[in-house]
Structure formats: C-alpha cells, structure tokens
Amino acid sequence: MFDYETLRVIWWALIGVLLIGFAIMDGFDFGVAALLRILGRDEHERIVLLETIEPTWEGNQVWFILGGGAVFAAWPLLYAASFSGLYVAMFVLLVAFIIRPVGFNFREKVDNPRWRAVWDTCLIASGVIVMLVCGVAFGNLLLGLPFHYDGDLRMTWDGSFFQLFRPFALLTGLVSLSMLLAHGASWAAMKADHVIAERAARVSRIASAVYIVLFVLAGIWLAYGIPGYAVSGPVVTDAMSNPMNKQVAVGGTWFAGYLTHPYFWAGPVIAFVGALGLQLFVGKRGFLGFFCSCLAVAGTILSAGFALFPFLMPSASDPTSSLTVWDASSSRGTLLIMLGVTVVFIPLILLYTGWVYRVMRGRVTLEHVRKSHSLY
Amino acid sequence: MIVDPDVVGLSRLQFALTALYHFLFVPLTLGLAFMLAIMESVYVMTRREVWKRMTQFWGVLFGINFAMGVATGVTMEFQFGTNWAYYSHYVGDIFGAPLAIEGMMAFFLEGTLVGLFFFGWDRISPLKHMLVTWFLALATSLSALWILIANAWMQNPVGAAFNPQTMRMEVTSFKEVIFNPVAQSKFVHTVSAGYTMGAMFVLSISAWYLLRGRNVDFAKRSMTVAASFGLAASLSVVVLGDESGYTVSENQKMKMAAIEAMWETEPAPASFTLFGLPDTKARETHAAIRVPWVMGLIGTRSIDQPIPGIAALVDDAKLRIADGIKAYDAMLVLRENKGDEQAKAILAAHDKDMGYALLLKRFMDDPRKATPADIQRAADSTIPNVPVLFWSFRIMVACGMYFIFLFAYAFWRSSQRRLEGRGFLKMALWSLPLPWVAAELGWIVAEYGRQPWAIEGVLPTALGASSLTAGQVWISLGGFVLFYTALAFVDGYLMLKFARKGPDGLGMWPKRPDAIPVTAQTV
Numbered sequence: 060m061f062d063y064e065t066l067r068v069i070w071w072a073l074i075g076v077l078l079i080g081f082a083i084m085d086g087f088d089f090g091v092a093a094l095l096r097i098l099g100r101d102e103h104e105r106i107v108l109l110e111t112i113e114p115t116w117e118g119n120q121v122w123f124i125l126g127g128g129a130v131f132a133a134w135p136l137l138y139a140a141s142f143s144g145l146y147v148a149m150f151v152l153l154v155a156f157i158i159r160p161v162g163f164n165f166r167e168k169v170d171n172p173r174w175r176a177v178w179d180t181c182l183i184a185s186g187v188i189v190m191l192v193c194g195v196a197f198g199n200l201l202l203g204l205p206f207h208y209d210g211d212l213r214m215t216w217d218g219s220f221f222q223l224f225r226p227f228a229l230l231t232g233l234v235s236l237s238m239l240l241a242h243g244a245s246w247a248a249m250k251a252d253h254v255i256a257e258r259a260a261r262v263s264r265i266a267s268a269v270y271i272v273l274f275v276l277a278g279i280w281l282a283y284g285i286p287g288y289a290v291s292g293p294v295v296t297d298a299m300s301n302p303m304n305k306q307v308a309v310g311g312t313w314f315a316g317y318l319t320h321p322y323f324w325a326g327p328v329i330a331f332v333g334a335l336g337l338q339l340f341v342g343k344r345g346f347l348g349f350f351c352s353c354l355a356v357a358g359t360i361l362s363a364g365f366a367l368f369p370f371l372m373p374s375a376s377d378p379t380s381s382l383t384v385w386d387a388s389s390s391r392g393t394l395l396i397m398l399g400v401t402v403v404f405i406p407l408i409l410l411y412t413g414w415v416y417r418v419m420r421g422r423v424t425l426e427h428v429r430k431s432h433s434l435y
Numbered sequence: 436m437i438v439d440p441d442v443v444g445l446s447r448l449q450f451a452l453t454a455l456y457h458f459l460f461v462p463l464t465l466g467l468a469f470m471l472a473i474m475e476s477v478y479v480m481t482r483r484e485v486w487k488r489m490t491q492f493w494g495v496l497f498g499i500n501f502a503m504g505v506a507t508g509v510t511m512e513f514q515f516g517t518n519w520a521y522y523s524h525y526v527g528d529i530f531g532a533p534l535a536i537e538g539m540m541a542f543f544l545e546g547t548l549v550g551l552f553f554f555g556w557d558r559i560s561p562l563k564h565m566l567v568t569w570f571l572a573l574a575t576s577l578s579a580l581w582i583l584i585a586n587a588w589m590q591n592p593v594g595a596a597f598n599p600q601t602m603r604m605e606v607t608s609f610k611e612v613i614f615n616p617v618a619q620s621k622f623v624h625t626v627s628a629g630y631t632m633g634a635m636f637v638l639s640i641s642a643w644y645l646l647r648g649r650n651v652d653f654a655k656r657s658m659t660v661a662a663s664f665g666l667a668a669s670l671s672v673v674v675l676g677d678e679s680g681y682t683v684s685e686n687q688k689m690k691m692a693a694i695e696a697m698w699e700t701e702p703a704p705a706s707f708t709l710f711g712l713p714d715t716k717a718r719e720t721h722a723a724i725r726v727p728w729v730m731g732l733i734g735t736r737s738i739d740q741p742i743p744g745i746a747a748l749v750d751d752a753k754l755r756i757a758d759g760i761k762a763y764d765a766m767l768v769l770r771e772n773k774g775d776e777q778a779k780a781i782l783a784a785h786d787k788d789m790g791y792a793l794l795l796k797r798f799m800d801d802p803r804k805a806t807p808a809d810i811q812r813a814a815d816s817t818i819p820n821v822p823v824l825f826w827s828f829r830i831m832v833a834c835g836m837y838f839i840f841l842f843a844y845a846f847w848r849s850s851q852r853r854l855e856g857r858g859f860l861k862m863a864l865w866s867l868p869l870p871w872v873a874a875e876l877g878w879i880v881a882e883y884g885r886q887p888w889a890i891e892g893v894l895p896t897a898l899g900a901s902s903l904t905a906g907q908v909w910i911s912l913g914g915f916v917l918f919y920t921a922l923a924f925v926d927g928y929l930m931l932k933f934a935r936k937g938p939d940g941l942g943m944w945p946k947r948p949d950a951i952p953v954t955a956q957t958v
Contacts, residue, residue: 110554113550113554114550114551114553114554114555115547115550116550117505117546117547117549117550118543118546118547118548118549118550119546120505120546121538121542121543121546121547124508124509124512124538124542125535125538125539125542125543127512127513127516128512128531128534128535128537128538129535129538130531131515131516131523131527131530131531131534131535132527132531132532132534132535132536133531133535135523135524135527135528135531135603136524136527138515138516138523138527138531139516139520139521139523139524139527139901140520141516142513142515142516142517142520142523143516143517143518143520143901143902143903146517146901146903146907146911147907147910147911149513149516149517150517150910150911150914153509153510153513154914154918156506156509157506157507157509157510157918157922158506159506160501160502160503160505160506161502161503161506161922161925161926163502164498164499164501164502165499165502165925165929168499168929168932168933169929169932210770211602212524212601212602212603213521213524213902214520214521214524214901214902215902216902216903299598299600299601300601301600301601301602389527389528389531389532389605390528390598390601390605390606392605392606392607392609393528393529393531393532393605393606393609396532396606396609397532397535397536400535400536400539400540401539404539404540404543405539408539408543408544408547411544411547411548412543412547415547415548415550415551418551418555418558418559419550419551419554419555419558
C-alpha cells in the first residue's frame with residue numbers, strides 16, 4: 060500500500076511534526092524558565108510562573124526524547140551522524156536537559172533563598188542554552204556540516220565545536236531565542252496571575268517584534284548569501300539507504316524548492332501571521348495570543364524544513380556524503396511498522412495530554428500560591 | 436579504519452558509568468510506583484485518611500527519585516548516537532524502533548501523568564486520581580519492557596539480516612524482535628528486581644520510624660504493604676532470574692561459561708561452583724567448592740546435555756572467524772558488484788558468522804589478511820572478564836536469596852502483628868543498600884558479560900564507537916562525573932532530609948484538624 064518513497068516522505072513529515080511538537084510544547088517551558096527572574100519579581104511570582112508549567116513540563120519534554128528515539132528508528136544515519144558529529148554541542152544540550160527535571164523538582168524542596176537562586180540560575184541557563192543551541196544547529200544545517208563517509212559507511216567529522224559558531228548560525232540561534240521567548244511569555248500571559256500576565260504580554264510583544272526582524276534578515280541572508288544544495292543527476296527515491304550513491308551540486312539556492320513548490324510559502328506565511336497575531340492578541344482574553352505564538356513556532360520550523368528538503372543534513376566537506384530523505388532512512392519494513400505504531404499512539408498521546416491540560420486549566424493566581432502550594 | 440582504542444575504552448567507561456548511575460533510580464521508580472498505586476487503592480476503597488497520606492508521603496520520595504531517573508535517562512537515549520554512532524548506523528534499523536515505541540507507548544504516558552499525580556489531588560476525584568497512579572505505574576513497567584526488548588536484541592539478535600548495500604543489519608521479522616525469549620525473561624526479572632527495591636525502600640525507612648517510635652501507625656501499615664509486595668517480588672525475581680539464566684545458556688554460552696568460570700567442558704550434568712578463585716592466566720579455578728549436578732539442571736534443564744566450557748567455545752570462535760572471513764570477502768565483492776551471484780551465495784551461507792570476522796577489525800584494517808595467530812588472538816578476545824562475572828553473579832544471587840528470607844520473615848511478623856522487635860527492625864533498616872548492590876551487579880553480569888560484543892555475534896563493541904577524538908570523550912566523561920556527583924549529593928541530601936522529616940515532620944500525619952496543604956514555607 061505504501062511504497063518506499065511515500066513512506067520516506069511521511070517519515071520526513073512525522074519528524075517535522077515531532078520537532079514542531081517539541082518546539083511548541085517544550086518551547087514555552089524553556090521560554091518561561093528563561094524569563095523566570097524577569098517576569099517573576101519575587102518568590103511568590105516565581106512560584107506562580109513555575110506552577111503554570113510544573114504539572115505538564117515533564118510530558119512536554121517527552122517530545123524531545125521521542126524525537127531522538129524516532130530519528131534513531133526512522134533515520135538512523137541522521138541520528139548517528141548528527142549526534143556524534145556535534146559531540147560537544149550535544150553534551151552541552153544534554154546537560155541543559157538533565158538539569159531541568161531536578162531543577163523543577165528540587166527547587167521548592169528547601170526553603171532557602173540561596174538554594175532557590177541556584178536552581179533558578181540552572182533553569183534560566185538551561186532554557187537559554189537549549190533555545191540557542193537548537194537555533195544554531197538549524198543554521199549549521201543550512202550552511203552544511205563538515206563530514207564524510209568511508210566505504211563501510213563509517214562517518215568521520217572534519218570540523219570542530221567552535222566552527223559551529225558561524226555568523227549565520229548565530230543569527231538563527233537568535234531567531235530561535237527570540238521566537239521561544241515570545242512563545243514562553245505568551246504562555247505566561249495566558250496562564251499566570253494578571254500582575255505577571257501584563258508584564259509577560261509586554262515581553263512577548265517585544266520579543267516577537269525582534270523575532271520578525273531577525274527572521275526576515277535570516278531569510279534575506281539565506282537567499283543571497285548562502286549557497287543551496289541540490290541532488291544532481293537522477294534522483295532515485297526508492298533505492299536502499301546508502302548516501303554514497305548520488306551526486307550533489309552546491310551553489311544553487313535553498314529557495315529552489317519554494318520556486319518549484321509554491322505551497323512551501325505556507326511556512327513563512329504561517330510564521331508571519333503568527334507573529335503579527337501575537338502582537339495583536341497577546342494579553343487579551345482567551346487563548347488566541349498563545350495560539351498565534353504556536354503558529355509562529357510551527358511556521359518557522361516549516362520554513363527551514365521546506366528549504367532543506369530533500370536534504371536532512373548536507374555535507375560541506377564532501378557533498379556526496381550529504382544525507383537526504385532518499386538515502387538516510389531505515390528499511391521499508393521498519394518505516395512501515397513504525398508508521399503503524401505512530402498512527403495508533405500519537406492520537407492517544409494528544410488525547411490524554413489534552414485531558415491533563417484541561418484538568419490543570421485556569422490561571423495560577425498569586426492568592427492561590429500564597430495560600431497553598433502543592434509539595435512537588 | 437581502526438577506531439582509536441582510547442575512544443572505545445573511554446566511551447565504554449562513560450556508558451557503563453551513566454547506565455549504572457541511571458539504574459540507581461529506575462528500579463526504585465518501578466517499585467515505588469506500584470506501591471503508591473496499591474496504597475492509594477486502599478485509600479479509595481476504605482477512604483481512611485492515613486492511606487492517602489501514605490501515598491502522598493512516599494510520593495514525595497518517589498518524586499525526588501523520579502526526577503533523577505528522568506534526568507539521567509535523557510543521557511541514555513542520546514548516548515547511542517553521540518558515542519556509538521557506528522553501532523547506531525549498523526543496527527538502528529532494528530534497535531531504534533523499540534526505543535521510539537517506548538517513548539510513544541510508555542514514557543509519554545508516564546511523563547504526562549506524573550504531574551497530575553502531584554498537582555491533581557484537589558482537581559480530580561479520588562477514583563480518577565487512583566487511576567492516574569495506576570497508569571503511571573503501568574507506564575513505568577511498560578517503559579522497562581521496551582527498553583529490555585531493545586537490550587535483549589543486543590544479547591540475542593533475532594529477526595534481522597545483514598544487507599551489504601546499506602552496510603547494516605535490517606529487520607526481517609519484527610515479530611521475532613518483540614517476542615524474543617530473552618526479552619521476556621529479562622523483563623520479568625528486571626521489573627521484579629525493581630519491585631523488590633521499592634519494597635525494601637519502604638520497609639527500611641518504616642523500620643527506622645518504628646525504631647524511633649515515630650509515625651507508628653503509618654509505618655506499620657507501610658511495612659505490611661512492603662512485606663507482602665516484597666515477598667511476591669523477591670520470589671519472582673529469583674525464580675524468573677533462573678528463567679533468565681536458562682535463556683542465557685541457550686544463546687550466550689560464553690557468558691554462561693564465564694559466570695561459572697567453567698574453563699573446560701564438564702561431563703553432564705555439570706556442577707555449580709559455589710566458591711572459587713578464577714585464574715584468567717592459568718585458565719583454571721582454584722579452591723573451588725562444587726555442588727554436583729546443579730549447574731547442568733539450571734543451564735540445560737536436563738541431566739544429559741553438557742554445558743560447553745570456555746576452551747571449547749574459543750575453538751568454536753576460531754572456526755566461526757574463518758567462516759566469517761569468507762562472508763566478509765563476499766560482502767566486499769558485492770559492494771563493488773551488486774549482481775555477483777557467487778558472492779551472494781557465499782554471503783548467504785556464512786553471514787551468520789560475519790560478526791566474528793569483524794572481531795579482527797580491532798587489530799587490522801582488512802580481516803582477509805588475518806594470520807592464524809591473529810585469529811587465535813581474536814578468538815581469545817571473546818572471553819569476558821571471568822572473575823568479575825563469577826563474583827558479581829554470586830553476590831547478586833546471594834542478595835536475592837536473602838531478600839526472600841527477609842521479606843518472608845517480615846511478612847510472618849506482620850501477620851502476627853509483631854513488627855516491633857528491635858532486632859528485626861535493625862535488620863530491615865540495614866538491608867536498605869542491598870537491592871542496589873544486587874541490581875547494579877545484575878547489570879554488570881548482563882552487559883559486561885556481553886563483551887567483547889555490542890551485539891552478540893554480530894557487532895564487536897570496539898567497532899561500534901563513533902569516530903571521535905579521545906579529548907572529546909574526556910570532556911564529556913569528566914563533565915558527567917562532576918555533574919552526576921553533584922547531583923548525587925543533592926539527591927542524597929533531599930532523600931535523607933525528607934525521610935528524616937517523615938510524615939509527621941511534614942505535617943501530613945497525624946493530620947492536624949486545621950491543616951492546610953503543605954506550603955513551601957513549612958517545608
């Protein structure tokens with residue numbers, strides 16, 4: 060029923076879904092954590108902010124874990140090459156992720172301002188680091204990464220950690236940072252006590268304005284300053300996964316796909332609509348403001364994913380070694396089985412996640428926190 | 436290309452340390468989650484406040500431990516990619532799937548519900564909250580199931596075949612991967628070990644309260660739950676551990692022989708070495724005390740099948756290496772010319788042994804150039820560390836037997852309503868570390884005993900490592916050691932603090948008539 064080519068496209072889309080799920084769900088946790096001491100002026104306000112995310116952040120982080128697992132299962136070459144190649148960056152990212160569960164859980168277990176300040180610093184740092192690193196990683200994907208394969212398909216990395224901090228990648232890092240700060244603040248504007256919510260709405264408007272400027276800048280830079288990759292020669296979409304069987308030309312534009320598939324423009328359009336809508340609706344009643352920041356996040360990731368398609372991880376040092384949708388996947392059997400599992404479980408996940416959010420609905424007020432705070 | 440041996444060694448050390456560390460928290464999560472569900476069920480059925488307070492108090496300790504388990508688990512999901520990239524490429528087609536399914540089927544449920552366990556007490560009905568706790572407990576065990584299906588495939592790689600075009604193993608039967616007999620015995624053994632640990636945790640801390648004369652009602656009830664749950668769990672951990680031993684002897688004969696320090700094949704039924712000093716140089720076991728027949732019965736469940744010794748298995752490995760070289764040669768031919776029918780036939784005949792040819796890759800680039808001396812060296816490298824396995828196994832089993840005894844005794848005392856005896860309470864208190872000793876040693880037997888293989892018979896560990904520099908791995912290893920040590924102190928501090936405070940110190944029990952839920956300040 061599903062041929063290999065279709066399955067590969069589906070799995071490319073599913074990884075996109077997981078990535079967007081991660082960025083939306085975990086993204087506002089990171090944003091709120093990073094703004095903890097900016098939005099929360101005293102201990103009670105900080106507890107309010109934390110309590111808007113504490114009941115659900117754990118489930119949100121599973122989007123990240125599942126993203127890792129799904130890439131491993133569906134795109135093992137991508138999993139192996141990106142994680143080992145970006146070794147030191149991955150280690151930094153891991154530390155940022157490890158500190159969060161303990162940070163959330165341990166922070167309020169000791170009633171001592173210094174203890175709490177230490178954990179606040181950890182949570183703020185982990186938020187900022189993850190937002191930046193993920194953005195820098197996307198920039199580096201568009202720039203191409205330094206790696207090649209040998210005949211055994213063993214990958215060798217030809218670069219170093221510090222080479223990842225190229226100007227364009229730093230810019231995309233800031234795009235990600237401003238986007239998720241705006242997103243986190245729009246969550247706080249919806250969920251936190253009105254005193255904090257007003258502050259959060261202001262921060263969200265500023266951050267999203269910065270985001271729009273940076274996103275446009277990155278787009279212009281990408282169009283005029285950064286060579287795109289393209290598979291040259293015949294494109295075989297259902298061959299066995301071996302990246303060494305193709306030719307790649309560098310020097311075109313990453314916007315080539317946008318020209319041949321006009322609907323790709325939906326990505327940036329959604330991002331702009333979201334960011335502009337955020338300006339209008341954040342801090343107002345209802346969830347429209349938060350919905351808009353979700354759109355901005357989703358649109359941004361779609362824009363980058365569409366630009367890269369069919370590339371997953373282009374190689375700058377040996378373009379033939381680039382990983383694409385057509386040569387880095389699992390076998391057809393694995394993709395098919397995993398698709399079956401996904402079709403059953405993702406709707407279930409959305410269902411019970413929705414239920415938990417419904418149970419925890421409503422603003423967390425300062426009055427509630429002053430009166431009682433669940434021992435977590 | 437030969438991977439830098441330092442990178443392999445350091446990556447192995449890092450994996451072992453982070454896995455052993457992660458495994459300090461996981462079994463306790465498994466066990467405590469079920470005990471919480473049991474306690475809360477009693478609350479929902481009887482509506483007696485003490486059972487709710489028990490669930491909440493043990494829940495606080497569960498939460499601290501759970502956070503550590505989640506935090507250190509992140510490392511595990513990503514470490515295959517960072518440090519074992521060639522492994523991930525070579526077997527990702529099979530190995531990645533159970534990890535992803537674990538995320539979708541189990542960890543998502545666990546992660547989503549755990550917040551509701553803590554924050555949902557006043558927001559959902561007691562019955563719904565109890566269901567949340569039950570689903571949380573089931574999800575933790577379901578999570579273990581999928582991780583162990585992945586792990587079992589490393590021990591017994593079924594349902595997959597090598598594909599020379601993609602240079603990796605690919606799934607041939609997903610059903611075989613899921614219904615791997617090793618996975619089933621490992622799963623029941625591991626979760627039972629977790630339940631035993633959870634029971635011991637509650638038993639020991641409750642014993643401490645009774646020794647201090649604090650929280651008496653609370654502690655006695657907790658001990659009753661722990662004793663019955665612990666007895667069932669410890670019985671199943673030993674019985675199903677035996678099942679695990681049987682499946683090992685089926686497919687990992689070398690591991691079995693190393694655990695037994697059985698250098699030469701014994702006439703059936705083999706004896707069990709109760710004590711001995713394995714000497715790896717001389718390849719014999721000094722001062723051995725042997726119990727006749729027992730090993731043959733455990734390992735083969737018969738009295739007439741021999742269990743092969745290490746020497747025989749090394750000879751066997753030599754033959755398989757020679758066969759594997761033929762497969763390796765055919766694989767290289769096929770890589771150049773997909774249609775070569777002769778090479779296809781050779782590969783099909785020998786691909787079960789290709790992993791053995793890869794053992795040579797630790798010593799040379801091209802296994803086809805191996806001399807008989809090289810083959811001997813590679814065959815010798817299939818022997819795991821015998822003394823470590825021999826002793827780890829014995830201490831683990833001794834712990835298991837002791838748990839049965841302790842929980843049976845506790846069960847008997849609790850049924851007699853005689854939990855107060857100081858001797859018994861001290862014994863229960865001081866037994867607290869033993870489940871961790873047993874669990875960590877169990878991991879060592881299973882995984883260190885798998886060496887030199889990452890995937891038994893398919894991929895040598897040395898080949899699975901990423902092409903990193905030793906410096907990079909030093910950075911991450913040093914970082915993990917520092918970071919994890921700091922976390923261990925914080926975790927230990929909080930665990931002790933809250934265990935010491937106890938339900939009375941936290942204002943949970945006896946419940947004050949004017950009690951408001953615990954505030955951050957009173958904590």
